[in-house]
Amino acid sequence: MTATAGDWAGRPIGDRVVSYTEWDAILYALAVGAPADRLDLVFEDQFRVMPTFGLTLAQWAPDVLATEGAWDNTSVHGSQKLVVHKELPRQGEISMSARVGNVWDKGAASIFEIEVTCEYFTATWSIFAPGTGGWGGERGAKAEPAVREGEGDVLEYNVALNSAALYRLTGDRHHIHIDPAAAARIGQEKPILQGLATIAGALIPLADAAGKHPADLVELEGRFSGMVIPGDHLQIRTWGESFDIERDGTVVIAAGKATFA
Incomplete structure (x- = not known):
């Protein structure tokens, strides 16, 4: 039987221990726009780690699937979700576990959900992969439009x-x-x-x-x-x-x- 995108659903990606220093966390803050005078983000005596830094630490998980051929280079990062459980330490090691969650069949494409969990956060990547759909899977729930009242x-x-x-x-x-x-x-x-x-x-x-x-x-x-x-x-x-x-x-x-x- 020919493998389909749906065969990836629920598959474990693996576990990994990722380490980082306070300099890595400060470099990250500068990279995403923290100004030099935001000492609470960039000065080692005062800073708190931006929670989104965890997404760089967990990037290995979707990279593994790409390497294993779940999708090709036409795929795009569709959406991202991050749920924070507790604040990241300034430096240290984090044990992570990753798996493929749902895989939705959108007809011409599939959407892969990649879930990474650890004690500090749960992160979910949604990867839109053209050319991998049409395998008869569920389409998934249609996203509800966000509430937008007025100009904001x-x-x-x-x-x-x-x-x-x-x-x-x-x-x-x-x-x-x-x-x-x-x-x-x-x-x-x-x-x-x-x-x-x-x-x-x-x-x-x-x-x-x-x-x-x-x-x-x-x-x-x-x-x-x-x-x-x-x-x-x-x-x-x-x-x-x-x-x-x-x-x-x-x-x-x-x-x-x-x-x-």
Whole structure:
């Protein structure tokens, strides 16, 4: 019998112990836009680790599936969810366990859900994989539209010119984020910013607006719907805990939600 995308559902990916130093956590904060005067994010005597740093520590899990051929290089990161159980330590080792959750059949494509769990967080990647659908699986529930009443409040968000180059040093080294020739092959004039860098950078102004520290995050999610270029000026439109991120009036992060303790 020919293997299908649905055969991956529920499959364990493995366990891994990932270590990091306080310098790794500070580099991450700088990469997603923490300014040098935010000592609570970048100074070793005072900082608290941004919870989204855990996503870089857990990136190995979807990478394993890509290496094993679950999808090809046409796949895209569709959405991300992060549920925080407790604050990350400034440095140390974290034991993680990963598995494939649901795999949904969308006809022309499949959506793989990759779940990584540890004592500090649970992270779920949704990977949209063209050309792998049509195997007769369940389509999954249709996403409910987010509640958006009125114009919402607007937060300003500037992406640094070196943001993608810095973020690569935290683990996502795909060439489209640094090499203009690689970006051109996917139809982009310039290298693009990593989606996880975009949503993590938004966490700082979102926390500030809520009167919280980014490390007070309880839950974060969003759907990647457009491209961001380093140097862009973005707007975060908020409705309470819900948000969208816009670039020149086009939504690039949709159905966002950020909840703080």
